[in-house]
């Protein structure tokens with residue numbers, strides 16, 4: 001969709017929102033808004049993604065616990081539907097199309113403009129990693145952190161990572177976060193745990209000139225409530241831009257090692273909070289336990305209340321207040337490894353099925369309509385109706401294979 005703007009910088013600011021073309025990259029929106037001391041509130045981990053692309057999924061990251069996914073931070077959309085109609089829609093105007101398009105996998109039309117909420121941009125970030133050897137303490141602390149309101153002492157960004165059976169030299173070394181001595185200490189910690197798994201809370205506290213003097217004290221107050229392994233706190237101060245654009249640094253490192261443009265058999269799942277420990281035991285420590293591929297595993301909770309059920313995006317159907325996103329973001333460096341990682345993904349899904357873990361795929365991929373029906377669950381009939389209304393010829397985003405093409409009469413067949 002990058003050609004949609006014909007090379008124009010379609011990013012226009014107002015005091016509390018930015019109007020951005022669907023083809024614009026989030027990193028360009030960040031640059032443009034920061035010039036005015038403003039920024040969107042919700043981000044993905046990687047910013048070289050288009051507005052239309054992430055809004056067609058959800059757009060999740062460490063700010064989602066507080067602000068919801070990116071789709072919950074949009075005031076208005078322009079959409080060109082499958083019937084060729086150009087519609088401006090919002091929560092108040094043509095709301096069926098607005099909610100359908102958000103998380104809508106491009107099924108109802110092309111998002112040509114999004115009006116995205118802005119806030120005053122922080123200047124600096126205290127970036128923190130806390131190591132855990134126990135998944136129970138890790139998840140309990142994550143859930144405590146995401147329960148905090150902006151007015152309380154807490155973090156502004158909360159994510160988490162799982163390191164399985166790693167020597168801890170290759171992963172963290174590619175980021176400048178850990179020193180050589182830190183890596184040795186972490187390797188020691190990993191070898192002490194029976195499973196070899198260690199967990200990191202990755203968190204961030206925003207500040208600027210006025211709040212800088214109190215950031216140490218605020219951090220101490222938060223850390224005092226947590227149960228990470230004593231002494232395993234790692235911090236770093238960076239600008240807000242550096243923090244948000246951090247995966248770009250990884251990208252450069254991986255590209256130079258020729259391991260960026262390789263197959264990524266990623267599997268992202270939303271797992272109900274009540275089953276996250278079963279998932280950890282069965283999938284992370286079980287099915288993937290012996291693994292050591294390039295890549296990472298993300299695991300962090302989000303608050304259901306920040307998601308809008310009318311949107312097409314799907315969350316676990318269990319009705320719990322909190323669910324986890326688990327991203328198996330692994331790379332395959334050979335055809336054999338690709339096959340193995342794909343097999344493991346299938347085993348992880350089969351495990352959830354067998355154990356009755358009602359998870360949902362994020363960034364889903366199904367090859368049959370039956371799979372999609374199950375994915376959308378109770379939303380399916382509404383989605384099918386909206387598809388019929390806004391894209392009856394099924395010409396939009398056909399690559400998702402959600403709706404088959406309506407049968408076309410054979411050449412020469414008379415039609416009425």
Ligand SMILES: Cc1cc2nc3c(=O)[nH]c(=O)nc-3n(C[C@H](O)[C@H](O)[C@H](O)COP(=O)(O)OP(=O)(O)OC[C@H]3O[C@@H](n4cnc5c(N)ncnc54)[C@H](O)[C@@H]3O)c2cc1C
Nearest residue numbers: 022044045046049050052053056059060105106110111397
């Ligand atoms: C390195 C990397 C890191 C990522 N990290 C995150 C993350 O932290 N959080 C997260 O939520 N996601 C993340 N993603 C996934 C990302 O949100 C999706 O892959 C998204 O689709 C990417 O947008 P894109 O601009 O590359 O989309 P494209 O690949 O261009 O499009 C993907 C699909 O989105 C739809 N689409 C795209 N543009 C439009 C439009 N204008 N109107 C209607 N439909 C449209 C179409 O169905 C299209 O097939 C990551 C992806 C990568 C590659």
